[in-house]
Amino acid sequence: MDKTSIKKTLNLLKLYKESGVSEITTSYPQNRTLSKKTTEAKKMDSLTDIKTSLILDEPNLDDVNTLEELKEKISSFKGCDLYKSATNMVFSDGNPNSKIMLIGEAPGHDEDIQAKPFVGRSGKLLDKMLEAISLNRNKVYIANIIPWRPPSNRRPTEEEISTCLPFVLKHIEIIKPKALMLLGSTATFALLKNTESISKIRGKWVNLTVNKITVSTIPTFHPAFLLRQPGQKKHVWADLQSLRDKIK
Numbered sequence: 001m002d003k004t005s006i007k008k009t010l011n012l013l014k015l016y017k018e019s020g021v022s023e024i025t026t027s028y029p030q031n032r033t034l035s036k037k038t039t040e041a042k043k044m045d046s047l048t049d050i051k052t053s054l055i056l057d058e059p060n061l062d063d064v065n066t067l068e069e070l071k072e073k074i075s076s077f078k079g080c081d082l083y084k085s086a087t088n089m090v091f092s093d094g095n096p097n098s099k100i101m102l103i104g105e106a107p108g109h110d111e112d113i114q115a116k117p118f119v120g121r122s123g124k125l126l127d128k129m130l131e132a133i134s135l136n137r138n139k140v141y142i143a144n145i146i147p148w149r150p151p152s153n154r155r156p157t158e159e160e161i162s163t164c165l166p167f168v169l170k171h172i173e174i175i176k177p178k179a180l181m182l183l184g185s186t187a188t189f190a191l192l193k194n195t196e197s198i199s200k201i202r203g204k205w206v207n208l209t210v211n212k213i214t215v216s217t218i219p220t221f222h223p224a225f226l227l228r229q230p231g232q233k234k235h236v237w238a239d240l241q242s243l244r245d246k247i248k
Contacts, residue, residue, distance in 0.1 A: 082148035088115035101177035106146035184222030
């Protein structure tokens with residue numbers, strides 16, 4: 001049973017329990033001569049196997065305190081199958097001492113080849129966005145929710161986002177930015193858990209608490225979206241001005 005199936009099964013069992021279901025029967029013949037202890041032991045073994053599988057796939061970041069240690073943890077992590085089809089693990093770009101951190105969705109083709117975030121068409125537009133408020137890559141720090149390119153540049157699944165989220169949170173904890181800009185709906189929903197559309201919540205500052213630090217956070221549209229909808233650039237310009245004012 002793969003990780004996705006396991007989680008779905010656990011969620012279903014939780015729903016049964018909350019609904020008052022105490023026994024699940026099957027359409028297959030049951031050996032009623034087996035002792036109750038034997039049956040219970042088999043159930044416990046099955047649950048133990050499920051829990052062990054989930055625990056093994058969760059990254060342990062308790063001993064991670066630096067960017068180098070985090071990068072090594074992600075590089076050696078095998079709990080997300082995206083690494084199998086990706087050319088490179090895309091960690092970050094920019095200045096780790098910056099007051100500003102930008103988080104996008106996932107690497108695309110160009111990012112996968114160069115092992116750097118935002119280097120394709122979206123990256124060129126992001127550079128222009130930063131230049132508009134007198135910033136550049138040497139003055140900000142850039143990362144993604146997902147460090148590996150999804151096949152065919154598809155949107156990351158909820159499972160992939162959930163698996164990689166501990167890495168992102170640790171990344172924020174290490175950088176300790178004064179201001180965090182979330183580029184696009186994937187980054188916004190992953191970190192803020194907000195189900196409203198990005199068009200409704202962009203431009204609004206909220207506090208994101210990660211471990212013991214609280215970061216002023218603003219969502220905005222992803223550069224890739226602006227390439228498809230250039231008429232929305234005026235809204236991002238307003239968000240960028242707000243970001244600039246926040247770090248003064």
